[in-house]
Amino acid sequence: MNGVKNSVAGSLESSDVLVTVGPAEGAENTLDVESIVFKQFGARIRSVAEEVMAASGVRGADVRIQDRGALECTLRARLETALERALKA
Amino acid sequence: MFGLEERALVSPKEMEERSRLLASRGLTVPGNESVILGFFEEERLVATGSLVGNILQGIAVDRELEGEGVAATVTSALLKKAMQTGRRQLFLYSKPDEAKRFEALGFTLLATASVERTGLGASLLEWGSEGIDKWRAAIAAKAEGGPEGAGVAVVNCNPFTLGHYRLLEYAAARTPRLYVLVVEEDRSLFPFEVRFRLVKEGVSELKNVVVLRGGPYVISSATFPSYFTRIESGEEERITELYAALDIELFGRYVASALKATERFVGTEPYCPVTSIYNRMMKERLPKGGEGWPPVRVHEMPRFEMEGMPVSASRVRSLIREDRMEDVRPLVPESTWKWLVSDEALPVIEKIRNSESRH
Numbered sequence: 001m002n003g004v005k006n007s008v009a010g011s012l013e014s015s016d017v018l019v020t021v022g023p024a025e026g027a028e029n030t031l032d033v034e035s036i037v038f039k040q041f042g043a044r045i046r047s048v049a050e051e052v053m054a055a056s057g058v059r060g061a062d063v064r065i066q067d068r069g070a071l072e073c074t075l076r077a078r079l080e081t082a083l084e085r086a087l088k089a
Numbered sequence: 090m091f092g093l094e095e096r097a098l099v100s101p102k103e104m105e106e107r108s109r110l111l112a113s114r115g116l117t118v119p120g121n122e123s124v125i126l127g128f129f130e131e132e133r134l135v136a137t138g139s140l141v142g143n144i145l146q147g148i149a150v151d152r153e154l155e156g157e158g159v160a161a162t163v164t165s166a167l168l169k170k171a172m173q174t175g176r177r178q179l180f181l182y183s184k185p186d187e188a189k190r191f192e193a194l195g196f197t198l199l200a201t202a203s204v205e206r207t208g209l210g211a212s213l214l215e216w217g218s219e220g221i222d223k224w225r226a227a228i229a230a231k232a233e234g235g236p237e238g239a240g241v242a243v244v245n246c247n248p249f250t251l252g253h254y255r256l257l258e259y260a261a262a263r264t265p266r267l268y269v270l271v272v273e274e275d276r277s278l279f280p281f282e283v284r285f286r287l288v289k290e291g292v293s294e295l296k297n298v299v300v301l302r303g304g305p306y307v308i309s310s311a312t313f314p315s316y317f318t319r320i321e322s323g324e325e326e327r328i329t330e331l332y333a334a335l336d337i338e339l340f341g342r343y344v345a346s347a348l349k350a351t352e353r354f355v356g357t358e359p360y361c362p363v364t365s366i367y368n369r370m371m372k373e374r375l376p377k378g379g380e381g382w383p384p385v386r387v388h389e390m391p392r393f394e395m396e397g398m399p400v401s402a403s404r405v406r407s408l409i410r411e412d413r414m415e416d417v418r419p420l421v422p423e424s425t426w427k428w429l430v431s432d433e434a435l436p437v438i439e440k441i442r443n444s445e446s447r448h
Binding site: 068 | 158161162164165168169172173175176177192194195217218219
């Protein structure tokens with residue numbers, strides 16, 4: 001899917017996560033994860049993000065996750081919102 | 090943080106409160122802001138932050154609310170504002186002792202510099218973690234297999250004149266390879282693509298010269314904002330020194346090391362105060378080297394003169410403004426002249442005639 005727009009959801013406040021989405025350089029999705037609890041949850045955050053991205057059908061998006069210790073439900077909500085905004089016509 | 094009301098600051102009263110808050114945290118008012126946010130607790134301004142183009146600057150939180158995560162609130166709000174305007178490459182200026190706090194929020198520290206004489210210091214950070222490494226790898230790739238001890242000249246060339254040519258010819262004769270970085274920020278009267286092309290054409294006969302785009306880390310509005318404005322007060326001079334120091338630190342750490350460069354070439358600058366401060370700071374700092382980068386020798390070449398007058402881009406622009414094209418001709422190489430009399434140049438010449446801009 002072309003036409004990925006810049007979008008943001010969430011915040012950098014404690015227990016939240018900031019998700020930013022923009023157009024990637026190529027046709028593939030790219031994902032960058034940073035977290036204050038990366039050691040324990042980095043892999044989990046990544047797999048949740050990949051799952052939500054796949055479900056949204058997005059293509060060619062550059063997704064950056066700046067996690068400040070968010071719960072998984074928060075992460076999913078922020079991701080879904082950011083992707084929805086990025087794909088809105 | 091709950092209960093803080095966020096709104097854009099507009100009234101003079103609010104601006105005054107903001108200046109006081111900034112001053113209480115040892116910060117100055119950035120200037121040229123595009124967005125200024127205030128955070129209120131029952132009508133009292135307790136935090137502020139602003140955007141200057143793609144730079145987050147002037148972030149301050151009232152001492153009483155320190156440690157409650159308000160800086161994260163301010164930073165989030167600014168990031169959202171910036172990204173709404175379509176910017177993804179974002180920078181942040183902070184005091185050196187507060188850089189860590191912003192690193193924890195997802196910024197990457199690019200450089201810290203201070204000037205002993207004035208006691209001013211600043212750290213430059215960028216949002217995300219990939220920008221500088223990607224960019225450094227890209228320029229390092231251009232230098233792959235290239236010689237050690239290369240030279241670098243950073244030029245704006247607005248437009249390319251015989252003065253620039255002489256400087257680059259001089260530099261190319263003294264180094265195994267010369268990298269010419271053309272300032273990419275599009276704030277000059279001649280657009281970047283034109284300046285870049287005229288430099289390339291102008292040096293095509295110098296075989297060991299490689300012309301590169303300056304990119305976002307070499308004299309850009311992020312790394313050296315005051316390069317693009319006029320100096321009017323002593324305060325601005327002190328701030329220009331600080332920005333110059335940061336730019337020099339970035340140059341040493343990321344550019345010189347990637348290009349295997351140990352020599353930097355500059356022209357003397359008798360007229361432009363910003364450039365002359367920049368040259369002075371380079372001569373002071375580059376030969377000392379820094380943490381993680383080796384010393385770089387600075388070669389300052391006297392400005393090339395013809396008939397007792399320095400050949401400079403600003404003189405070329407003045408002559409264009411005065412409609413004295415025949416006097417421009419001897420000051421520029423054939424390639425620049427051809428462009429100046431082409432149809433493509435008409436809008437630029439029109440712009441120069443209607444402008445008083447230094448750049």
